[in-house]
Amino acid sequence: MNRDSLITLKKISKRYGSREVLSNISLSLRQGECIMIRGSNGSGKSTLLKIVAGLIPFTAGERQLAHAKLVIGYAPDHLARLRMTSTEYLTHMGRLSRMPKEQLQTRIEQLHAFFNLEQSKSLKMTHFSKGMLQKVNLMQATLHDPELLVLDEPLSGLDKESVQHLLSSLQQIKAAGTSILAAVHDTLLASELGGTTFWIKQGRLENSNMQAAALHSSQLSSVAAAQKSVEKGAVFELLLELSEQQLQHLTHLFPEVVWSKERHGLMTAIVLQKDYYSLMSEMVQQKIEMISLQRKEVAK
Numbered sequence: 484m485n486r487d488s489l490i491t492l493k494k495i496s497k498r499y500g501s502r503e504v505l506s507n508i509s510l511s512l513r514q515g516e517c518i519m520i521r522g523s524n525g526s527g528k529s530t531l532l533k534i535v536a537g538l539i540p541f542t543a544g545e546r547q548l549a550h551a552k553l554v555i556g557y558a559p560d561h562l563a564r565l566r567m568t569s570t571e572y573l574t575h576m577g578r579l580s581r582m583p584k585e586q587l588q589t590r591i592e593q594l595h596a597f598f599n600l601e602q603s604k605s606l607k608m609t610h611f612s613k614g615m616l617q618k619v620n621l622m623q624a625t626l627h628d629p630e631l632l633v634l635d636e637p638l639s640g641l642d643k644e645s646v647q648h649l650l651s652s653l654q655q656i657k658a659a660g661t662s663i664l665a666a667v668h669d670t671l672l673a674s675e676l677g678g679t680t681f682w683i684k685q686g687r688l689e690n691s692n693m694q695a696a697a698l699h700s701s702q703l704s705s706v707a708a709a710q711k712s713v714e715k716g717a718v719f720e721l722l723l724e725l726s727e728q729q730l731q732h733l734t735h736l737f738p739e740v741v742w743s744k745e746r747h748g749l750m751t752a753i754v755l756q757k758d759y760y761s762l763m764s765e766m767v768q769q770k771i772e773m774i775s776l777q778r779k780e781v782a783k
């Protein structure tokens with residue numbers, strides 16, 4: 484195991500019955516690092532996160548921790564609207580893990596202040612909005628001040644204001660040195676927290692930064708090399724001006740488009756031929772401004 488790594492997965496595979504969901508996955512996460520995991524529904528993101536968090540067993544491979552007492556916080560993709568207050572819920576969670584009473588009380592106070600939920604700490608969670616529930620979900624994950632935070636789609640289904648609150652909380656958590664591993668459906672969290680994005684495709688892990696770097700090269704040969712594994716034909720490089728919401732929308736509709744941030748808030752999209760016409764028509768509908776377009780032929 485790399486000396487700087489908090490956690491390393493080596494050739495991990497996971498089967499549910501006869502179905503292999505994860506195949507030969509290797510991944511290493513260092514202190515302070517952020518890693519985003521993307522993939523279509525059912526591709527195995529949650530399964531991978533639960534393995535990292537130590538919540539489920541795996542079929543083959545190795546999971547190595549930097550030290551035996553590594554604290555990992557895990558936030559599932561949603562928290563139920565429980566018939567208790569956030570204080571009662573967090574107290575219950577803290578007691579389950581035998582946190583000393585006074586330390587637990589202080590920490591719960593701190594977390595309500597940090598997530599701006601002080602006003603609601605005596606309110607039953609049945610009255611909470613999705614954004615408030617997601618904050619409590621993050622509060623339970625950070626209760627023990629984890630070195631690694633594992634988050635399953637932390638921003639999904641939230642309104643713009645809740646997203647902004649959570650993003651700034653996560654930025655502060657990251658700035659304090661916590662490593663973050665998150666399953667995400669779009670580029671928003673990655674663009675705010677930075678780090679590396681991986682895709683799970685057919686049970687295997689692919690590094691999308693490597694894919695993007697290869698596709699970005701002005702050398703036609705490297706475009707061809709990156710493309711070869713996907714399909715033959717042309718690729719299109721678009722420079723676009725679009726809002727975060729429009730970016731999320733397009734990412735959701737076209738998961739194979741590779742995005743990267745440029746200066747002055749512009750984005751480059753590398754688009755495969757098969758997605759090109761539907762992406763263009765979606766852009767017209769969304770009134771997205773295109774600054775430039777380049778077609779790059781791939782030699783067959």
Ligand SMILES: Nc1ncnc2c1ncn2[C@@H]1O[C@H](COP(=O)(O)OP(=O)(O)OP(=O)(O)O)[C@@H](O)[C@H]1O
Binds near residue numbers: 499523525526529
């Ligand atoms: N406990 C389980 N028993 C059997 N199959 C399971 C179990 N948990 C998950 N699966 C299956 O494993 C596959 C991967 O599921 P997983 O929840 O990890 O995907 P995901 O990428 O997180 O999906 P989504 O984006 O929809 O949340 C799916 O086909 C799912 O049905």
